[in-house]
Structures are given as structure tokens and as C-alpha cells.
Amino acid sequence: MPKINLPEAFESRMKTTLGEMDFKAFREALDKEPRVSLRKNPYKTFEAEIAMTAVPWSSSGFFLEERPSFTLDPLFHAGCYYVQEASSMFIEYILKHIQAPTDGIFLDLAAAPGGKSTILSTYLGNDGFLVANEVIKARANILKENIIKWGLGNTMVTQNDPEHFSALEGFFDVVLVDAPCSGEGMFRKDPDARSEWSEDHVNLCALRQERIMDQAGSLVKGGGYLIYSTCTFNEKENEELVRFISSEFTYEPVRIPLDSSWGIVESEVDTEEGKYYGYRFFPHLVEGEGFFISVFKRPDDAYHHEPKKAKDFKHPFIKSVNKQDVQKLIQRLGIPEESTLYTLQDSFFWLNPIFQYHFEYLTRFVNIKYFGVELGKFNKDQFIPNHEWALSLLPKKDFAHFELTKEEALGYLRKEDIQPKDLPEGWVLVTFQNMPLGWLKNLGNRVNNYYPKEWRIRMK
Numbered sequence: 001m002p003k004i005n006l007p008e009a010f011e012s013r014m015k016t017t018l019g020e021m022d023f024k025a026f027r028e029a030l031d032k033e034p035r036v037s038l039r040k041n042p043y044k045t046f047e048a049e050i051a052m053t054a055v056p057w058s059s060s061g062f063f064l065e066e067r068p069s070f071t072l073d074p075l076f077h078a079g080c081y082y083v084q085e086a087s088s089m090f091i092e093y094i095l096k097h098i099q100a101p102t103d104g105i106f107l108d109l110a111a112a113p114g115g116k117s118t119i120l121s122t123y124l125g126n127d128g129f130l131v132a133n134e135v136i137k138a139r140a141n142i143l144k145e146n147i148i149k150w151g152l153g154n155t156m157v158t159q160n161d162p163e164h165f166s167a168l169e170g171f172f173d174v175v176l177v178d179a180p181c182s183g184e185g186m187f188r189k190d191p192d193a194r195s196e197w198s199e200d201h202v203n204l205c206a207l208r209q210e211r212i213m214d215q216a217g218s219l220v221k222g223g224g225y226l227i228y229s230t231c232t233f234n235e236k237e238n239e240e241l242v243r244f245i246s247s248e249f250t251y252e253p254v255r256i257p258l259d260s261s262w263g264i265v266e267s268e269v270d271t272e273e274g275k276y277y278g279y280r281f282f283p284h285l286v287e288g289e290g291f292f293i294s295v296f297k298r299p300d301d302a303y304h305h306e307p308k309k310a311k312d313f314k315h316p317f318i319k320s321v322n323k324q325d326v327q328k329l330i331q332r333l334g335i336p337e338e339s340t341l342y343t344l345q346d347s348f349f350w351l352n353p354i355f356q357y358h359f360e361y362l363t364r365f366v367n368i369k370y371f372g373v374e375l376g377k378f379n380k381d382q383f384i385p386n387h388e389w390a391l392s393l394l395p396k397k398d399f400a401h402f403e404l405t406k407e408e409a410l411g412y413l414r415k416e417d418i419q420p421k422d423l424p425e426g427w428v429l430v431t432f433q434n435m436p437l438g439w440l441k442n443l444g445n446r447v448n449n450y451y452p453k454e455w456r457i458r459m460k
């Protein structure tokens with residue numbers, strides 16, 4: 001008796017798609033425990049204590065032999081890795097294959113909770129800029145938290161409906177749409193995905209995907225790439241969307257070379273415009289969850305939207321800091337010589353100057369939840385450093401650093417009143433295995449814990 005009950009209509013469709021033999025293997029795979037995997041943050045390296053084997057299509061993805069408690073690992077909260085199933089990590093392989101420009105501007109249109117955004121942010125490193133967008137407010141907050149933990153400072157988090165990007169036609173080098181879908185590929189991991197599934201829901205998802213792609217398809221600049229993915233198996237949300245994109249927009253098909261040992265299945269999609277390609281991940285063939293992905297190239301001579309340079313930066317909430325004050329703050333805070341600073345509600349934000357031009361242009365059109373690195377604010381003459389700065393890669397050299405034991409680190413992350421022995425006075429950056437976790441302030445008679453309340457861990 002299978003452990004997982006599948007919706008009947010889904011089962012009969014999968015039998016047709018896969019054939020009886022393969023369906024049996026697929027069915028058995030769904031009853032197995034999913035493999036646990038994570039992707040390390042190459043900018044926050046650490047010594048792993050547990051055995052890991054590499055995910056073959058990812059430079060920093062690893063399978064674990066068992067599932068540890070990530071919540072009780074301080075390095076997880078320091079942004080040293082992101083727990084992600086392996087199929088999704090294929091995005092990195094695609095970016096490398098298409099040689100997406102590392103100094104480009106990328107958009108992740110449906111980004112929460114941020115797994116794929118952290119892949120894009122890593123790929124762009126110090127040279128490129130990512131707009132990570134999520135339409136649902138609560139989910140945009142989770143996205144923001146994960147971007148802050150990842151800490152590269154090359155990302156702007158926005159909360160917009162795809163429609164709001166319409167003024168940015170031809171603007172992005174890469175647009176990723178990891179579309180909301182019926183989630184058939186999550187049946188193994190997520191029982192809710194099974195109970196919410198119905199044929200009507202599949203149809204509804206396909207319509208919503210068309211609406212999203214209708215917007216997203218125009219945002220890629222000439223020579224750029226559109227990447228469409230779902231975590232579902234049915235053709236309506238996958239191959240049919242490939243047909244929709246190829247008929248609505250001018251895109252060239254992109255074929256991705258595969259290693260046959262990976263078990264990824266190429267799906268040739270015949271369209272009126274010719275053959276396009278999709279890549280299918282089935283759990284009985286691949287060590288990962290169900291996934292579909294397709295890549296499209298915008299012809300080189302297609303529209304290329306260059307931002308118009310404004311004389312002065314104007315925004316209702318974000319203000320740019322004048323050059324003299326930037327110099328003073330560079331000295332005072334020990335941040336890089338190359339810094340652009342802005343204020344938002346009295347708080348100072350850092351941005352790499354190479355993104356300034358594009359960032360300032362983007363602020364005209366989108367609803368910004370976060371950008372660059374939030375450094376902190378002045379209280380009279382004292383600078384109060386923000387948690388975001390602690391988790392970022394920016395230097396914090398003017399502050400004392402203090403290494404916590406694991407027990408102290410967990411107490412800190414639970415926002416308890418911890419009293420580490422020999423803690424220096426004043427603002428202290430606390431670390432675990434040399435990875436910053438956040439701030440403590442030692443007032444002599446009392447130690448204040450500045451870990452964000454809403455992020456604290458509740459597990460004992």
C-alpha cells in the first residue's frame with residue numbers, strides 16, 4: 001500500500017505521460033524520503049561537520065546523508081548556506097551555460113522565499129545587480145530576510161505585481177519566472193500540495209502563468225534571456241506555456257547540454273515558431289524534486305532599454321547622501337572607499353556605486369522593501385549598527401568581535417539575555433565559527449541582545 005495517496009486524475013495523467021513501467025518507479029519514488037540538500041554561500045565559507053556529497057550540476061550544492069536540525073545550527077542563521085532541493089540548483093548550471101553577464105541586471109519576478117534569488121545573487125557577486133520581487137507582502141518579508149542573511153548587498157527586494165514592471169520593457173539581462181504553480185513536484189515533500197490539487201486548479205494556474213509571462217516576456221533586453229520554471233509535471237503549465245511565450249514574443253530557443261547520468265529529461269516542444277526545449281526533473285530519475293525549466297534568448301537586435309539619467313535623484317522616501325557626508329561616514333564606519341549612501345526613515349543604506357545609475361532609475365517604478373545593505377542610524381552622536389550590516393559582507397572593523405560558544409550562540413538567536421564571559425564593552429559583533437550572527441551591546445552592568453525579535457528561534 002503506497003504511503004502517499006495521489007489524486008486519481010493526477011495518477012491517470014502521469015500513467016499516460018510516463019507509461020505503466022515508469023509510472024511504477026515514479027510512484028515508488030514518491031514514497032521515499034526526499035533527499036536533503038543545501039547550497040553553501042561561497043562568500044561565507046565554513047567547515048561542514050557532516051558528510052556531504054556534491055550535487056553534480058551545482059558548484060556549491062550538496063546532498064546530506066540525513067536531516068540535521070538546521071534551526072539549531074547557528075551557521076544557518078548566519079547565512080552560510082540555504083536549504084534547497086537539488087533540482088532548483090540547475091539554474092546556476094543554466095546561467096553558466098548561457099554565459100549570462102555577471103555584471104548584468106537580473107530580475108527574479110516571483111522570488112519568495114528566495115532560494116533561486118540567492119543563486120542569482122551569488123552568480124552576480126560584486127559586479128551585477130538583482131531585483132528580487134515578490135507580490136505577496138508576507139512572503140516578500142521572508143524574501144527580504146533571506147536576502148539579508150545571504151548578505152551580498154547586490155540585491156533590491158521589491159513587492160510588486162508583475163504588471164508594475166511594464167515601464168521596464170527591454171531592461172533586464174536575465175528575467176527568471178519561477179511561476180506559482182499547482183506544485184505536483186512537491187507532492188512528496190508537501191502534503192498540502194496534494195490536498196490542494198485539482199484539475200481546475202491546474203487550469204487556473206496555467207491562466208495565471210500566461211498573465212505573468214505576458215508581462216515578463218517583454219522585460220528582457222536584446223541579447224538577454226528569459227527563464228521559465230515550475231515545480232509541476234503537467235503540460236498545461238509547462239510545454240503549453242513554452243508555446244504561449246514563443247507565440248507572444250520573439251525569442252530564440254535555447255538548448256542546454258545534459259550529462260545523461262543526471263537523469264534530467266529533455267522535452268522537445270513543437271511550436272508554430274519551431275522547436276523549443278524544456279527540461280523535466282522526475283523524482284524517480286533525478287535526485288531532486290519535480291521541476292520543469294525552459295530557457296529563451298531575446299534576439300540581439302531586440303529593444304534595449306537604457307535608463308535615462310536624471311540630474312538629481314528624487315524619491316518620496318529614499319534620499320541620497322551628499323558627497324561630503326558620504327566621505328565622513330566612510331571614515332567613521334570603516335566601510336569601503338567606494339560607497340554610495342542613501343537614507344530611508346533616518347537609516348543609512350549602502351550601495352555599491354556601480355549599481356547607482358540603474359538603482360536610481362528603478363526606484364521610479366517599483367515598491368522597494370530593501371536594497372543594498374542597511375547600516376544603521378544615528379542616535380544623537382552614537383551610530384546604532386543594524387543587524388543587516390552584521391550579516392553583510394561589508395567590513396565591521398571598528399567594532400569588537402567576540403566568538404560565542406554554540407550554547408551562547410543559540411541563546412543569542414533565541415534573543416535570550418546572554419552574559420558571555422569577558423565580553424568587551426560597547427557594541428560587539430558576535431560570531432560563531434567566525435561567522436557574524438549579530439550585535440550585543442555591553443553596558444557594563446547589563447548586556448543587551450539586538451537580535452531581531454521577529455527572527456528569533458523558538459525551538460529549544
Ligand SMILES: C[S@@+](CC[C@H](N)C(=O)[O-])C[C@H]1O[C@@H](n2cnc3c(N)ncnc32)[C@H](O)[C@@H]1O
Nearest residue numbers: 110111112113114115116135136139178179180
Ligand atoms: C514557486 S514560488 C517561488 C519560489 C522562489 N523562486 C524560490 O526559489 O524560493 C512562486 C511565487 O510566486 C508568487 N506569486 C503568486 N501569485 C503571483 C502573481 N500573480 N504574480 C507573480 N508572482 C506570484 C507566490 O507568492 C510565490 O512566492
